[in-house]
Amino acid sequence: MATTRTLQPNYIVKFDLLPREITNPPISRTLSCPAEATFYQLHKALQIAFGWATTHCFEFEASRPRPRPPLPLHPRLQQQPSHPLPPPPAAEAEADLPPAPPLRVVDPDEEPLDFEPNMPGFPQPPNPTEKKANRFKLRQFFEDPAYAGYEMVYSYDFGDGWEHEMALLGTHVEDDGGGNNNASADANANANAVTTNHFVCVGGTGHPAAEDAGGSFGWEKLKEAYGAGRPDAEQRYLRRWFEKMCSNGSARGLAGARVDEWHREGVNQVLAGMKILKNFDRLRREQQQQQEEGEGEGEDEDEEGEVDVNYLV
Structure with a gap:
């Protein structure tokens, strides 16, 4: 008997709203996030958790921070300060650019961006990869070694510029009896792992x-x-x-x-009604049965290597 794909433990992710600008009090929410959730479902959960009204566009953007060493003085700066300087060398111009976003997870209804061509003398970063939020799962980002070390930001309302910085704290584990219901970075902590079919708000600060x-x-x-x-x-x-x-x-x-003031209980009441998978209970029963029977560790996968699950949007 072949095994069904294992449902992974929830991720514990903290979201800080403009943390360098909003400090008194800070506005943050920490969510327990199902690994099988899509980024579109995460967007909906964040709207609920932060009290937004879902009236503007959104996107998730991920990039690896890159050090920006100070540029050396151009030789002509001291020799002929009154003359216009030539375009900076490509290496210097590249070092002065902000980190490029290699990944954009966008609203399913958004049209692809039309990027401007490179300007002579000022090389532009490569165009980011775009994925539709309703087709890209949290585990596909957090578990992919290609994105290790990347920082992700959830942006909402591009006019007001509400940026929520994301930090993965670990996986969700059950209370150990000493009141410690928190995140664990230990991959072997699956015995107490929490796997839910909805998002759970486990902490936060500040009025929306x-x-x-x-x-x-x-x-x-x-x-x-x-x-x-x-x-x-x-x-x-x-x-x-x-x-x-x-x-x-x-x-x-x-x-x-x-x-x-903010009301975690009210947030969680709404989040509890936002189910992620239609067949979650069946998958969990099958997983528990296979664990009890001690059968093999293979997986039934479809042609693209993904578990055959049904999503609720």
Whole structure:
């Protein structure tokens, strides 16, 4: 009897919203993520966890950070400072470029980008590989050695620029009896591994940021408006906007400790209804049965080497 593909443990992934700009308080969420989930399902889970209203475009972008050593002074800079300098050599221009995104995981409805041709004297990084979010699974990114060391960012609303930095903390393991229900980087911790058919929010900080606030700058201005003892006209308007017009606002406002409030229980109630696989229970029963019978370790795979599972979008 051939075996069914093993359902992998959930990943524990932390998401920090603009961590160098939003610090008081920081806004973060830590999710237990099913390995078989697609990036489109992760997008939907992040919208729920961060309280976004799903009214803008999104993408995931991954790149390997590259050191950028300081460029040496061009010889002509000291000899003829008043004359225009020639184009920098290719190596120098390349060193001054930001890290190239080798992978973009995009909205299934997004049209492919039309990249600009290279400019003479300023070589451009290679065009990134694009994958549709509803066809690319979390395990295909996290388990692929080609992406080892890559950093991924989830971007939402390209106008406001809400960037969520992702950090893989490990795999989800059960409480060991001492209250330690956390991530484990030990590949041999599968005895207590947690495998679920939905995302679970296991931690976080900070009230959800306001949709269409104008990015981190607008969010800080909004918090200042609620912290003002004698708000001016602009601050009174910002309060009314958040309480009555903002798509993810609240009539309770952000005064006092409310800027720290978020509701993990409510988030998890919604996430629990977002199932990943239609046949998850059958796959898990088969896996448990095979473990009990101690049969071989082969896998039934389709032509592309993928497990035959049905997804819920």
